[in-house]
Amino acid sequence: MKKIALLLSLLLALSCFSGFALAEDVELTVFNWFDYIDPATIEMFEEETGISVQYVNFTTNEEMYTKLEAGAGSYDVIFPSEYMIERMVKHDMLAELDLSAMPNFANIMDSLKNPSYDPGNAHSVPYMWGTLGYVYNTEMIPEELTSWSALFDEKYAGQILMMNSMRDTIGLALKYLGYSMNTRDEAELNAAKDLLVEQKQKHIEAGYLLDEIKDKMIGGEAAIGVVYSGDAQYAIDGNPILKYVIPEEGSNIWVDGMCVPKDSKHIAEAQQFIDFMCREDVAAMNFDYIRYCSPIQSVADNLSPEEAAMPALNPSNEVAASCEYFNDVEDAMSLYENVWMEVRLAR
Amino acid sequence: MKRQWYAAPYALWMLLFTLVPLLFVAYYAFTDGSGGFSTDNILRIFQPGYLPVLLDSLRLSLYCTLICLLIGYPTAYFLASRDFSENKMLVVLILLPMWMNFLLRTYAMMTILENNGLINMLLEKLGLDKVQFIGTEGAVLLGMVYNFLPFMVLPVYTALKKLDARVIEAAEDLGANPLRVITRVIVPQSIPGVISGVTMVFMPAVTTFAITRLLSNGMIYLMGDMIEEFFITVNNRNAGSALSLVMLALVLISTLLLRLVNPDTREGRA
Amino acid sequence: MIRKSRGAARVLKGSYLALVLAFLYLPILVMFALSFNESVSRASWTGFTLDWYVQLFHDQNIINALKVTLEVAVIATAASVVIGTLGAIGMYCMKQGWFNLMAVLSNIPMTMPDMVTGVSLMLMFVFVKVPLGKATMIMAHIAFDIPYVLLSVLPRLQMMNPNIYEAALDLGCKPRQALTKAIVPEIAPGIVTGGLLAFTMSLDDFVISYFTSNTDQNLAMIVYSAARLGVKPTMYALSALMFVCILALLLIVNRRSGLEIL
Numbered sequence: 001m002k003k004i005a006l007l008l009s010l011l012l013a014l015s016c017f018s019g020f021a022l023a024e025d026v027e028l029t030v031f032n033w034f035d036y037i038d039p040a041t042i043e044m045f046e047e048e049t050g051i052s053v054q055y056v057n058f059t060t061n062e063e064m065y066t067k068l069e070a071g072a073g074s075y076d077v078i079f080p081s082e083y084m085i086e087r088m089v090k091h092d093m094l095a096e097l098d099l100s101a102m103p104n105f106a107n108i109m110d111s112l113k114n115p116s117y118d119p120g121n122a123h124s125v126p127y128m129w130g131t132l133g134y135v136y137n138t139e140m141i142p143e144e145l146t147s148w149s150a151l152f153d154e155k156y157a158g159q160i161l162m163m164n165s166m167r168d169t170i171g172l173a174l175k176y177l178g179y180s181m182n183t184r185d186e187a188e189l190n191a192a193k194d195l196l197v198e199q200k201q202k203h204i205e206a207g208y209l210l211d212e213i214k215d216k217m218i219g220g221e222a223a224i225g226v227v228y229s230g231d232a233q234y235a236i237d238g239n240p241i242l243k244y245v246i247p248e249e250g251s252n253i254w255v256d257g258m259c260v261p262k263d264s265k266h267i268a269e270a271q272q273f274i275d276f277m278c279r280e281d282v283a284a285m286n287f288d289y290i291r292y293c294s295p296i297q298s299v300a301d302n303l304s305p306e307e308a309a310m311p312a313l314n315p316s317n318e319v320a321a322s323c324e325y326f327n328d329v330e331d332a333m334s335l336y337e338n339v340w341m342e343v344r345l346a347r
Numbered sequence: 348m349k350r351q352w353y354a355a356p357y358a359l360w361m362l363l364f365t366l367v368p369l370l371f372v373a374y375y376a377f378t379d380g381s382g383g384f385s386t387d388n389i390l391r392i393f394q395p396g397y398l399p400v401l402l403d404s405l406r407l408s409l410y411c412t413l414i415c416l417l418i419g420y421p422t423a424y425f426l427a428s429r430d431f432s433e434n435k436m437l438v439v440l441i442l443l444p445m446w447m448n449f450l451l452r453t454y455a456m457m458t459i460l461e462n463n464g465l466i467n468m469l470l471e472k473l474g475l476d477k478v479q480f481i482g483t484e485g486a487v488l489l490g491m492v493y494n495f496l497p498f499m500v501l502p503v504y505t506a507l508k509k510l511d512a513r514v515i516e517a518a519e520d521l522g523a524n525p526l527r528v529i530t531r532v533i534v535p536q537s538i539p540g541v542i543s544g545v546t547m548v549f550m551p552a553v554t555t556f557a558i559t560r561l562l563s564n565g566m567i568y569l570m571g572d573m574i575e576e577f578f579i580t581v582n583n584r585n586a587g588s589a590l591s592l593v594m595l596a597l598v599l600i601s602t603l604l605l606r607l608v609n610p611d612t613r614e615g616r617a
Numbered sequence: 618m619i620r621k622s623r624g625a626a627r628v629l630k631g632s633y634l635a636l637v638l639a640f641l642y643l644p645i646l647v648m649f650a651l652s653f654n655e656s657v658s659r660a661s662w663t664g665f666t667l668d669w670y671v672q673l674f675h676d677q678n679i680i681n682a683l684k685v686t687l688e689v690a691v692i693a694t695a696a697s698v699v700i701g702t703l704g705a706i707g708m709y710c711m712k713q714g715w716f717n718l719m720a721v722l723s724n725i726p727m728t729m730p731d732m733v734t735g736v737s738l739m740l741m742f743v744f745v746k747v748p749l750g751k752a753t754m755i756m757a758h759i760a761f762d763i764p765y766v767l768l769s770v771l772p773r774l775q776m777m778n779p780n781i782y783e784a785a786l787d788l789g790c791k792p793r794q795a796l797t798k799a800i801v802p803e804i805a806p807g808i809v810t811g812g813l814l815a816f817t818m819s820l821d822d823f824v825i826s827y828f829t830s831n832t833d834q835n836l837a838m839i840v841y842s843a844a845r846l847g848v849k850p851t852m853y854a855l856s857a858l859m860f861v862c863i864l865a866l867l868l869i870v871n872r873r874s875g876l877e878i879l
Contacts, residue, residue: 032643039677044558053680056832057842062582067831070743074750083875086619164565166580207564216564221462221481238657338580344568344576345396354707354719356700357763363840364760368737371744422637423752425630437634439867444641444816448840448861451856455644456650493640546728554730557841574732586741591733602728 027052028269031068031075033256034059034211036128038289040248041282042328049276051269059211060165068093076270082117083167085124090328094123095260097265102271104236104278109297112255117325124257125274126295128286130229131315131323132168132252135242137216140223148176150224150246152195157204159223161216164208166340167326168252169196173227175249183323184332193339197346208344217242228254229312230292236312237291243310246319253323257294351493372595375588388589401402404570405597407484408552411491415548416541417498418492424533424539426500429506438504445497450557453490457561460486486562491552496548498517506540507533542605550598645860652728652853669854676851679839686835689751689826690819693758698812700759701766708767708798709774723764735828738819742829750830758822762815769811773804774844795844 004121030042034057042053056075058064061084068075080088088094095178099105108126118124136145151160151172163169171181173192183189200207206222214231216222218238227235232244258277260270276282276341283296293313300314303327308314315323379385391397425431426438444452459465460480466476480486510533518532556571565572570590577587639816655664673679708719726734738757741751777800785799786792801808823837830838836855 031832042677056831056834057839059842060580063579066579067749070739070749073381107865144678162565209560209564212561212564219461219463252539327381328681337583340581341398344573345400347399350710351707351715353703354705354711357704357707357767358719360700360760360763361722361726364738364756365722365729365734368734370731371740372737375740398670418637421633425634428629428630430630431634440638443860443864443867444645446821447645447860448743448821448823448837448856450840451648451835451852452644455648455651456683458647459644496637496641550728550730552812554732556732572817574736578736584740587736591730591736594730595733598728598730598862602724608668 003119004067006124027054028076028266028273029054029056029074030077030198030273031056031058031064031250032077032079033057036079036290040287041277041285045276045283047271049272051272053273058279068261073261073265076264076266078261079127079256080124081326082115082257084136085118085257085259087103087330087347088259089118089123090330093262095264096122097125097260097271097274101245101268102275102278104275104280107278107280107283107296107298109295109300115255115325117255117327118257121246125278126255127183127277127291128230128292129253129256129295130292130312131246131319132172132226132228132254133232133244133312134224134226135217135232135235135244136224137217137220137222138241138243140220145224145243145245146248148172148249149151151226152176152199152204154202154204157202158206160205161204161213161222162208162213163213163285164197164210165224166336168226169208169343170336170339171252172222172247175247175251178249181252182327182329184329184335186335188215189332189335193342196343200343202347214238228292230290233291233310233312236310244310245317246323246324250322250324253325255322255325278335291301359605369595372588372591375585376587376592379585380583385585386588389593391586392590392593400568400570401593403567404553404555407421407488407491407567407569408549408555410488411495411552412545412549414488414492415496415499416545419496419544420503420541423500423503423507426504427510429512442497442502449494450561453494453558453561456490457481460489460562464611482563482566484563484567487567489560490558490562491555494558495548495552498551499544502543503540503546506537506616510536538608542608546602546605549601553598554594624827648853649857652857654850657850668856669850673851673854673858678834679836679851679855682834682836682839685733685751685833686820686837689755689758689833689835690816692755693762693819694812694816695831696755696759697762697766697815698752698808701763701811702770702801702804704809705767705770705774705804706765706796708771719828723767726761727764729767731822738825739828746779749829751830751833754830754833754835757825758819761822761825762818765814766808767809769814770804770807773807777803806807809870813866820859820863 028051030053035056039055041057046052058067064078064080065084065088068078085094099227101207102125105121105125112126112129114120115126134145134151136150137251141156150156151162151313167181170189170192174181174183174188177188177195179185179188179190179192209216211231213222213225213227214235215237217225217227220239225235227244229244229246232242236242236244258274260267262273264270276284278296280296280298283294284299284302287294287296287299291313293315311319376388377384377386379387392401422441426441431437457464461567462477462479462481463468464480466480469476514536515528518528523531552570554574555569556575559567559569559572561563574587574590574594577583577590650662652669653665653667654662655666655668656662704719704723708716711719735757738753738760739749742753747753781799782795785795790798818836821837822835823841826835827838827841834842836859840852840856842851
């Protein structure tokens with residue numbers, strides 16, 4: 001009996017480190033934001049290519065980064081935002097893409113090709129893009145809002161939902177103060193911190209949330225909510241009395257790209273998947289499902305008149321020009337972290 | 348006959364998957380980003396900016412434990428009493444919510460408490476003023492009590508159930524009035540159950556996260572939220588580990604204290 | 618007179634229990650109701666529909682997660698029942714000092730906050746370069762499941778007549794037969810309860826699975842992602858179904874063996 005018990009424990013110990021050796025099918029693992037693709041497009045891809053797809057979700061760029069670090073080799077297509085693409089390129093985590101193998105890359109609008117965060121699209125192809133702004137409830141706030149200043153106005157105390165996202169929230173405070181969203185200047189960051197701390201101490205904000213904001217806005221739980229343009233459109237579709245504003249001080253313009261991690265075992269199939277997502281009909285399906293701006297020129301050209309009039313779906317050129325991309329501020333990251341924790345802990 | 352070796356796989360598993368991982372937490376807690384020894388992350392928690400989070404966590408989980416005891420003890424007592432002891436289905440019903448996903452349950456709670464939620468819609472129908480629940484400490488406490496109450500009822504019930512009915516009858520026959528029976532016989536005998544109930548409520552309560560986000564829009568911010576934030580949003584492993592270690596130390600100290608009070612430590616927890 | 622006051626007490630006790638039950642079940646009832654609500658929004662009731670249940674079975678993500686959840690829970694429960702039961706028998710035969718040491722050891726995973734357990738396991742797996750995946754998730758689940766089995770089986774062993782095993786040997790059983798024929802039937806209710814507890818803990822675990830898995834998501838993780846984005850009614854439909862299944866499971870077990878915890 002003793003022998004059996006010893007044997008069992010040995011076996012257990014062995015099995016831990018051989019990783020249980022469960023046989024896994026060869027399939028493409030797509031690591032994307034939650035609910036950020038029309039599931040029908042995945043089925044189409046599987047049918048047309050015979051490659052099966054496993055679809056896994058993350059909720060923040062940082063979470064995706066941590067998981068990728070921990071699980072090298074298990075993801076084939078990932079969807080990081082531009083500043084994260086920049087960081088991952090710096091850390092040599094992304095495979096170089098062979099654009100000649102992706103004929104549909106030509107469908108991307110010119111303004112989004114060859115971006116500053118990834119020169120020559122060497123590692124990424126844009127998937128969706130959009131802006132940061134806020135939606136407000138026109139029944140609760142009859143006046144016209146155009147500026148970030150509304151977020152810091154005591155008139156709306158207890159009615160404002162802020163975004164629980166470090167770069168976006170610090171960034172909008174910086175923008176309101178007239179600074180760059182990518183500043184590495186400690187004094188500017190401290191000014192942004194003071195602004196956000198004061199907003200919290202005066203109880204102007206009613207909470208820090210992330211994706212829940214759109215539902216709260218639809219339900220009339222708050223008067224103003226900071227959101228990305230896609231969530232704004234979702235909220236407006238759900239409750240037409242909401243209005244989206246890209247503040248006049250300028251804001252963030254962001255791009256979520258499609259990339260292949262360096263240690264993916266199916267790089268060719270992954271590129272095939274990315275190319276498929278750039279096909280005009282597929283991109284149109286995803287646009288209808290997600291309601292973010294599509295980087296595909298033909299989708300932008302074929303907006304209905306109502307859609308074209310929506311600032312969330314179709315920002316004007318002047319507005320887009322007043323917005324900045326996030327850069328990776330890696331060496332100033334700890335500054336950002338400290339500012340962020342002080343804001344979160346303020347009371 | 349060396350049957351104690353049957354416990355070898357168990358001991359090995361605990362060693363590999365409980366004790367060894369803890370060493371890693373300790374390692375990260377005492378190093379900085381570049382791997383050098385540092386106590387900054389541990390000490391950070393006791394700085395004026397961070398300390399209120401710790402104190403709030405302790406305060407709210409103490410309140411929660413107390414409320415659970417106040418509501419849970421009579422519940423367990425009535426369930427174990429002669430009137431309902433035949434009805435096992437009742438106990439199953441009390442425990443059943445424990446087996447539902449706590450996020451979804453809390454989400455449903457949020458639906459009830461929101462500004463345009465169930466309660467406020469009722470108030471509006473009755474012509475009364477709306478009340479803002481979300482964001483108050485009361486809402487978070489309600490969510491915590493709701494989630495952890497069964498953890499109090501179960502062990503107390505088990506302890507009371509073990510109570511020999513003959514002892515109570517003997518006390519009654521010897522002329523003790525009902526109040527005396529409760530204070531002198533029943534309560535003392537149920538102390539071990541109360542203690543494990545207190546532990547089982549206090550532990551998850553002090554590490555609460557997500558409940559706060561859903562029921563306070565993130566305005567109330569506790570230790571669990573901060574650890575989640577460090578590991579997921581801010582991506583600072585060292586600070587997250589340090590916080591985890593402090594929290595674990597807190598929980599261990601409080602369980603040890605409770606074990607000292609417990610007259611019946613050899614008995615396994617319910 | 619006495620009977621009358623007992624009747625009144627019974628009514629009082631009953632109404633108190635009813636209040637507690639109402640508190641516990643109101644949110645669950647709301648969830649059930651919302652799973653039949655035509656509108657996506659929580660705020661308004663627009664009509665009765667079964668669409669969310671239909672959608673549920675067409676959502677590949679959820680079906681996959683259901684498979685992962687069941688696979689992990691079944692394997693982890695089976696392993697932890699074996700290891701935990703053997704562990705309990707082993708501990709039962711130990712000298713007092715060793716027993717106490719093991720008892721403290723088995724309390725640690727139950728005392729540890731889930732988040733610390735999950736994070737510490739992730740740090741270890743990453744450090745020793747074991748790739749995160751279903752295997753690591755199962756190992757972690759076994760680790761937090763075992764104590765539930767152990768703590769359900771031990772009291773049964775302690776209540777058992779210690780002479781049963783010896784008697785079986787005297788009657789000509791081999792040691793292993795004595796174990797399977799004499800001891801196991803005695804402690805079976807404890808094993809069932811422990812297994813049931815372990816299984817439900819596995820089903821509902823989010824935090825530890827989240828940190829120890831990679832591409833395999835279980836249902837609790839899907840719920841967590843969904844909860845951040847606004848829960849869709851499919852989630853309510855899913856949990857309503859799971860609730861009914863667990864209720865049925867408990868009723869069957871209760872009918873057949875009588876739950877040990879009760």
